[in-house]
Amino acid sequence: MICCSIAARTKEHLLDEMSHIKFNASLVEVRMDSLMDAKPEDIKEIIAKKRKPVILACKGVEKKICLGLLKKGMEEGAEYIDLDLDYGEKTIKEFIKTKKDTKIIVSYHNNENVPENIQEIYEKIKKLKPDIIKIACTAVSLSDNIIILDLLKKSKADNIDMIAHCMGPKGQLSRILNVPFGSFLTYGYLNQPTAPGQISCDYLKKVYRVDRLKPGVNIYGLIGNPISASRSYIVHNLAFKEHELNAVYINVELKDLKELDLLKHLFSGLSVTMPFKESILTYLDHVDDRAAKIGAVNTVVIKQGKLFGYNTDWTAALDTIQEKIQIQDKNVVLIGAGGAAKAIAFGIWKKRGRLTIINRTEANGKKLASSLHVSLKKINEIDWEKVDLLINATPIGMAPRVHDSPVPRNVLRNMVVFDTIYNPLITKLLNDAERNRCPIVTGIKMFINQAAQQFEFWTRKKPDKELMEESVLQYVVDH
Ligand SMILES: NC(=O)c1ccc[n+]([C@@H]2O[C@H](COP(=O)([O-])OP(=O)(O)OC[C@H]3O[C@@H](n4cnc5c(N)ncnc54)[C@H](OP(=O)(O)O)[C@@H]3O)[C@@H](O)[C@H]2O)c1
Secondary structure: OEEEEEOOOOHHHHHHHHHOOOOOOOEEEEEHHHOOOOOHHHHHHHHHHOOOOEEEEOOOOOHHHHHHHHHHHHHHOOOEEEEEHHHOHHHHHHHHHHOOOOEEEEEEEEOOOOOOOHHHHHHHHHHOOOOEEEEEEEOOOHHHHHHHHHHHHHHHHOOOEEEEEEEOHHHHHHHHHOOOOOOOOEEEEOOOOOOOOOEEHHHHHHHOOHHHOOOOOEEEEEEEOOOOOOOHHHHHHHHHHHOOOOEEEEEEEOOOHHHHHHHOOOOOEEEEOOOOOOHHHHHOOEEOHHHHHHOOOOEEEEEOOEEEEEOOHHHHHHHHHHOOOOOOOOEEEEEOOOHHHHHHHHHHHHOOOEEEEEOOOHHHHHHHHHHHOOEEOOHHHOOHHHOOEEEEOOOOOOOOOOOOOOOOHHHOOOOEEEEOOOOOOOOHHHHHHHHOOOOEEOHHHHHHHHHHHHHHHHHOOOOOHHHHHHHHHHHHHHO
16 A cells, blocks of 8 residues: 655645545645644544645654644544554553544654664564554665565564554655555655655555565566666566566666675666666676676676676667668777676677777777777777768767767767667757658667566567657656
8 A cells, every 4th residue: 555645734735635645645644733724623634624634743843732733633533543652552552442443653763773672662563462563774785675565474473453664765765665564554645755855655556666566576677886877677667567567677876785694685777777787797607608708797686585687788779770780791889888888799799790999998999899800999090981870889978968979970870879878868969860861760669678688588579669668768867
């Protein structure tokens, strides 16, 4: 279940927000502590006007005021009230004794970390016999999410309803996975987060489909650092929805690859991005020959804790290019020698294109060129009249520096031009090429192809690539 948490400063604002919660949440949490000068009479109106079952919560302001409001909430028929463990055993027991139909949530919050004695805290709340135990702690590392998910497993075994998640940006994994791990609900927001790291109800429902995820969910995700710009979670979650799979895709920012140990018994597959595409090779149990030759892995399949690495960038780039031009015996100029360029260069080499590499740092360019026995040149050494295909595999032209291009417009004549960048969709390079009547290939096609091939590796099913492209285009346009 998704619970929409609202922290409004005025009653009018609160009632307005409550009226806007429609399909994306089944419950609403009203944070009474954020309401200025909240009075017990306000509770009556709030409960009378609610359209969804309500959780009343109040903490962080004077204890006496909070308890008065929560008591009134019980009298007026709030479905749930949330009592902080800090209110003390005596008070909590009193509430439990006098309640009628209201369910009591007893909660523990920690804004610093997941404390070492979290099990003891769980047991302490359990002894009070509330209807629901709630634990919300700030994650300082990925492992904190695992501790909280394990606690949910324990509550299942104890046959106790529990709400648990980690707060903060490092806790998002638990906010998505808690429901299939048995949490009674997960909190989201309508317009503004009410706690650090909270995800919008819209995203919880439409992108992650948390209310459709079941125990035994197959978990996939992107590992990298940073990863906030990646849109992979949009396309993969859409494809899971299309195939009605009990699966979810989550971005996981890793400090370093040692954290893979935590993921390999939880996840079924990974996408890999900067800066780990090359360094991950030493962590894998098996590497596909072609990925090994490229020296980079962007796809990991996980089976029984064993990691199998593949590269879908090179096939994705080839499929994309070959919609416009056959590569064999064509003169191809590739700008860049990083992760994307290595995969593309391998594909061009495999298809017997005549490849020339240009790169800012000569040593990096040399390394790539010599590994495939192709030539490395400077930009002013290229005979542009003979070029059939030009590929940009650098970030030159990527947002926000959208007015940059790796080559002057006048060299773009009678050639296919492919830019791996997909934000913006049409880079300056592609715009110049179009104006010079050169056929163009956009980075979005490669992005969708590499994601679609990852999806097939993981699920053995084909996703609808058009749908994937539409969703990501929508996202690029919206943001
Ligand atoms: N469409 C897709 O599916 C897809 C997939 C992967 C990547 N990409 C795109 O490909 C591009 C490169 O990504 P990557 O993963 O290969 O990155 P990377 O490994 O960091 O490599 C970056 C490359 O660009 C060069 N470079 C960076 N900044 C430059 C500048 N200001 N001037 C000249 N050269 C510069 C670097 O040259 P040095 O050797 O001198 O550092 C290096 O060759 C990005 O724009 C990314 O969005 C697209």
